[in-house]
Amino acid sequence: MDNTTPFKVNAYDENVPKVIPFYSELSEQVISVIRAFFPDKRLALLDTGCGTGTFALKALERLDIQRLTLCDPSENMLNDARAKLAGRNCELLDIGSEKMMFVNEFDVVTAIQSHHYFDPLTRERAVANCFRALKKGGIFIYFENTAPLTDTGREILLKRLGEYQLSSGRTQEETDSHLARYGVEYFPINIKEHLEMLEQTGFEVCELFWQSYMQCGFYAVKG
Numbered sequence: 592m593d594n595t596t597p598f599k600v601n602a603y604d605e606n607v608p609k610v611i612p613f614y615s616e617l618s619e620q621v622i623s624v625i626r627a628f629f630p631d632k633r634l635a636l637l638d639t640g641c642g643t644g645t646f647a648l649k650a651l652e653r654l655d656i657q658r659l660t661l662c663d664p665s666e667n668m669l670n671d672a673r674a675k676l677a678g679r680n681c682e683l684l685d686i687g688s689e690k691m692m693f694v695n696e697f698d699v700v701t702a703i704q705s706h707h708y709f710d711p712l713t714r715e716r717a718v719a720n721c722f723r724a725l726k727k728g729g730i731f732i733y734f735e736n737t738a739p740l741t742d743t744g745r746e747i748l749l750k751r752l753g754e755y756q757l758s759s760g761r762t763q764e765e766t767d768s769h770l771a772r773y774g775v776e777y778f779p780i781n782i783k784e785h786l787e788m789l790e791q792t793g794f795e796v797c798e799l800f801w802q803s804y805m806q807c808g809f810y811a812v813k814g
Contacts, residue, residue: 602642603671609759610769612752612804618646618701620801622653624810625699625718628630628730634655637697637724639688639717640705644672653681660697662686676752688717699725702733704806707777714780715788722792725813731794737807738779748771752804 608614625634633655638647641661650656659680663669664687672685674689688702688798689709699764700721706714721731739745780788782799785807789797795814799807 592669595605603668604645609761611704611806612755615805617649617808618649618804620733621646621701621734622649622702624732624800624808625650625654625730628810628812629698632698634699635697635726636699636701636739637662637693637721638658639663639691639702639721641672641683642668642703642705643782644675645679646701647672647701648675648679648757649682651676658682658697660684661690662691676715688720689713691717691720691724693720695723695726698726698729700729700730700731702737704734706733707735707737707779710778711780714778715792718788718792722804722811722813723792725734727813729813730810731813732808732810734801734806735785735807736773736777736779737785737802738781740781740783745773748805755804763811779805782807 595730600719635658636650636654636656637660639662641647641663644661647659647661651659660682661672662684664685666685667687669683688706702721706717709717725731740747752765753770756769757763786799788799790809794811797813798810801812802807
């Protein structure tokens with residue numbers, strides 16, 4: 592495995608859509624928010640937890656990017672991203688968002704399906720680092736596995752997710768193993784807790800903009 596994902600890098604792009612419904616739509620939604628917030632601006636963009644570079648490639652093709660910096664704690668993921676982005680003007684750094692030291696450098700910071708692996712204090716530190724990395728008026732956009740509000744909600748969610756994975760070609764054993772990771776290998780918090788964390792970090796605007804199965808998308812603006 593690479594990072595704490597359940598897949599080796601060489602199988603990541605192929606397998607993630609089988610476990611996350613609408614996975615390809617997540618990056619489309621992030622780009623949509625960026626285009627709405629910055630319709631006519633050359634952007635400095637930091638993608639944390641960049642994985643194999645799938646979002647970065649789309650961003651380069653769809654946005655006016657002046658500077659692109661990609662961070663991931665897995666050198667294997669970064670090697671795959673380097674191959675995918677060969678010949679493109681970008682910087683790749685072997686570092687997790689919880690250890691970043693950027694200050695007032697970026698218009699946009701993104702984190703797609705990466706921070707839910709952190710314990711509460713590490714997650715708060717990672718979000719604070721993303722806040723610090725933004726210029727005034729910049730926007731932080733992220734997706735995470737997010738917890739339901741109740742035990743009943745969790746039970747229903749995991750059953751629905753299991754049915755999706757089986758319908759996508761996963762075996763019962765693979766599906767059960769993946770669902771058992773909840774609360775053990777990743778640690779989701781609920782929507783209210785996300786918004787409170789963003790507000791406490793210092794963001795002026797904090798919004799939920801997408802929800803599907805376990806995935807939720809948030810954006811927050813640095814005032």
